[in-house]
Amino acid sequence: MNLQRLINEDGFLREGSSHYQILFTRWIIECILASKENNDEETFTILYPYYEKLLKGCFFFCNNKSSENNIPFPLIGDVSPDFSPIWFKDFYKLFNDNKHNTDFRGWAFIIANYFNEAFEQIKLKYTFKFNKWMIYPESNWGRLNFHDWIAIWHLENSK
Numbered sequence: 001m002n003l004q005r006l007i008n009e010d011g012f013l014r015e016g017s018s019h020y021q022i023l024f025t026r027w028i029i030e031c032i033l034a035s036k037e038n039n040d041e042e043t044f045t046i047l048y049p050y051y052e053k054l055l056k057g058c059f060f061f062c063n064n065k066s067s068e069n070n071i072p073f074p075l076i077g078d079v080s081p082d083f084s085p086i087w088f089k090d091f092y093k094l095f096n097d098n099k100h101n102t103d104f105r106g107w108a109f110i111i112a113n114y115f116n117e118a119f120e121q122i123k124l125k126y127t128f129k130f131n132k133w134m135i136y137p138e139s140n141w142g143r144l145n146f147h148d149w150i151a152i153w154h155l156e157n158s159k
Contacts, residue, residue: 003050010139011053011060016154017077018061022088025054026107033118048122055095060134060143062092063150074152083107095123 006013006024013021028051035043061073071085072092079085090108104112111119134143144151 003046007050007053007057008139009053010136010141011055011057012136012139012141013054013057015077016140016156017079018073018152019075019079019085020077021054021057021061022073022085022091023080023083025051025058026088026091028054029111029119029122032122033115036118036121051122058091060136060141061152076152076154094119 006015008014013024015021028047032044032047032051034040035047058073061076063070063072063074071089073085073088075085087106088108089106090104093104094108094111132145134145136142140155142153142155
């Protein structure tokens, strides 16, 4: 598995899709949970650093102002037909300090209710500071937070 070809140093997939960023991170989390359950330290050791990077990339897309009726990240780039973005509606709630949130839906519901003990062992207490400007030139991602407005863009490399 050559993950460094898929995931750059900033924690973004080279694919350039917010939905695939969440979907791929979900897959890595599930592989890590399986490795913990099966005492597979080698797989855990390989995947965990990528999980930390990918999660940083996921939180870049977080819309902390989303309403109950919206998904909490913008759809930029390709959208996978495998899982609707609404399946990840409560993705970000998994990483807050409320361990017993019974209002989870979609994938977060499964993790919180069936894998909670294992997830708590690998869970990163992630606090993402939203600066006014967030630029990742190597990844071609940018974000501007201005009052109640959020602008996120991805520029394709012309090389």
